[in-house]
Amino acid sequence: MNRYNSTIHHRRSIRLKDYDYAQAGMYFVTICVQDKICRFGHIANDEMVLNEYGAIAYDEWPKLADRFYNFELDVFQIMPNHMHGIIVLNTVGSGAGASPAPTIGDIVGAYKSLVVNACLAIYKAKNEMMGKFWQQNYYEHIIRTEEAYKTISEYIINNPARWLDDKYYKI
16 A cells, blocks of 8 residues: 655645735636546637536536626636636625635536536446546636736637647547
């Protein structure tokens, strides 16, 4: 039996040390499917064509605004094997109660779980094995300027048209 060894099993965090990921601001996130498997559909004529799993991934993102009181929906794009989105976290007022404000990690974790559970139900109905669905982590970038927001928004919106040049592209 392999016991946990912090030297061997330590995963380097890609998050900023001591940064409060619950604070108000804009965040660009990318969430990838395990092994870059194209689970969500395909690109045709520079447009994303969602399959049934892609429709789930698409539909679950806007629902996060109902689940998280500090989350505001912004631009997002489902791609064949990943998704991009801008998360806007608003300042939490005193009416929010005593619970801590949800973090980017809380929001991404909930999204991943909701998508996995809905997709798993389809796999089970088809008597198929789903396997590991998402990569373990996610990429995030704190958007600090209006210019950065414009650049990232355009990148997200135009991502399907650049699929063949995308770093996540896999046949």
